[in-house]
Amino acid sequence: MKIAVIGTGYVGLVSGTCLAETGNDVLCIDIDENKVKRMQQGEVPIYEPHLDVLFERNIKAKRLKFSTSLEEGLEHGDIIFLALPTPEDEDGSADLKYILGVADKIGILIKDYKVIVDKSTVPVGTSDKVKAAIAKHATVDFDVVSNPEFLREGFAVDDFLKPERIVVGASSERAIALMEKLYKPYVRSGNPILIMDEKSAELTKYASNAFLAAKITFMNEIANFCEKVGADVDKVRIGMGTDSRIGKRFLFPGIGYGGSCFPKDVKALHKSGQDHNYDFKILDSVLTVNKQQKVVLIPKIENYFKGDLKGKNIAIWGLAFKPETDDIREAPALDVIHSLLNLGCHIKAFDPEAMDNVKRKLGDKIEYANGMYDALAEADALVICTEWSIFRTPNFERIKSNLKGHVIFDGRNLYDVKDVENENITYISIGR
Numbered sequence: 001m002k003i004a005v006i007g008t009g010y011v012g013l014v015s016g017t018c019l020a021e022t023g024n025d026v027l028c029i030d031i032d033e034n035k036v037k038r039m040q041q042g043e044v045p046i047y048e049p050h051l052d053v054l055f056e057r058n059i060k061a062k063r064l065k066f067s068t069s070l071e072e073g074l075e076h077g078d079i080i081f082l083a084l085p086t087p088e089d090e091d092g093s094a095d096l097k098y099i100l101g102v103a104d105k106i107g108i109l110i111k112d113y114k115v116i117v118d119k120s121t122v123p124v125g126t127s128d129k130v131k132a133a134i135a136k137h138a139t140v141d142f143d144v145v146s147n148p149e150f151l152r153e154g155f156a157v158d159d160f161l162k163p164e165r166i167v168v169g170a171s172s173e174r175a176i177a178l179m180e181k182l183y184k185p186y187v188r189s190g191n192p193i194l195i196m197d198e199k200s201a202e203l204t205k206y207a208s209n210a211f212l213a214a215k216i217t218f219m220n221e222i223a224n225f226c227e228k229v230g231a232d233v234d235k236v237r238i239g240m241g242t243d244s245r246i247g248k249r250f251l252f253p254g255i256g257y258g259g260s261c262f263p264k265d266v267k268a269l270h271k272s273g274q275d276h277n278y279d280f281k282i283l284d285s286v287l288t289v290n291k292q293q294k295v296v297l298i299p300k301i302e303n304y305f306k307g308d309l310k311g312k313n314i315a316i317w318g319l320a321f322k323p324e325t326d327d328i329r330e331a332p333a334l335d336v337i338h339s340l341l342n343l344g345c346h347i348k349a350f351d352p353e354a355m356d357n358v359k360r361k362l363g364d365k366i367e368y369a370n371g372m373y374d375a376l377a378e379a380d381a382l383v384i385c386t387e388w389s390i391f392r393t394p395n396f397e398r399i400k401s402n403l404k405g406h407v408i409f410d411g412r413n414l415y416d417v418k419d420v421e422n423e424n425i426t427y428i429s430i431g432r
């Protein structure tokens, strides 16, 4: 099938590449000329496991091409995916200027029937707005479909190729048939393509992300309470998770959720509620608790150093908002760093992938280490902010010989408490 993907951010690039991988002819459009040039030369602009291999293979096979021309995209594709940013507006709502701007242009350029598919995360009712924006100028038939993505960073390629479900919000039989044909190769395992109305599809995305954010937040509160009563959150987590109604996943407490989706989507759903005269009290609490949770280690660190943090050298392991990504958007590590800098600490940080992004954001406010052990040199404490695999089985002898103060504050509960204590290191984690 012939497909155009408008927007080559994270979602657009993964979707375009994976759609090409199953034999579709894909043209990706972006307004950033420099980025398009780099992609045409085979350079993948983001870090995402396995994407590079698929990217190269499909460019070589000429199934994946790039352009800056929206007009070319509309001529090429029978299906036009919109994978445009929906950044947070000042009031927390999703800003639709990019989506509606492109919809407007599509209305002017469209010459024959197309299915316009919205992949971006958008508030309920957006597909009606997209339809109206296109219809303002269009003289031919078209359909608008809501097809939210559920890709996790770090697993996006796998999630796209083997989705647990595909949600398609559409009201036209013609568009539904095209979408089913397009997605058939991805659900050979028997996972469903769920056809529903556009509004339900739009809300499914927000409801899923907000629910997962609430699940994590609930566990974070249980962890905080465990500390008050002397319970062990690891035991509680497993005790809860073995109930199939609850499930084992997304129960790991830590220093809060971050990333480009959960924070933005929880706020946007909350705001959407207000706009429709509905007060999402549960989301209000999720937002408040997560904000506090991101800096939950700070009082623990202050307490350990008896309030005297001025001039302390702190090593940080992990800057990305989660492992297997270089993404630092809303990363809890940044909140930790800001708080420690305000308290007069000197920071030396290490992350396997996110260092360049942090350098661009923080410049010389902190020091950047060449490796995980280098970060520890002369440090008074180690603070762990992201659960990268390489941090899971460290050489404790090397930690002790590099780290001046033998104390670890672990925001991701990477180690067994006893194992670290047996190394004669003070170990302060979450909820244990």
Ligand code: UDX
Residues within 6 Å of the ligand: 149, 150, 151, 152, 153, 154, 209, 212, 216, 249, 250, 251, 252, 253, 254, 255, 256, 257, 258, 259, 260, 261, 262, 321, 322
């Ligand atoms: C998420 C959704 O999973 C995905 O379906 C959606 O399309 C986009 O948003 P992503 O942002 O890539 O994906 O990250 P995810 O793996 O879901 O983790 C989100 C945050 O929750 C991270 O900060 C992670 O550290 C945190 N988290 C996750 C926990 O604190 N505890 C957990 O048990 C799980």
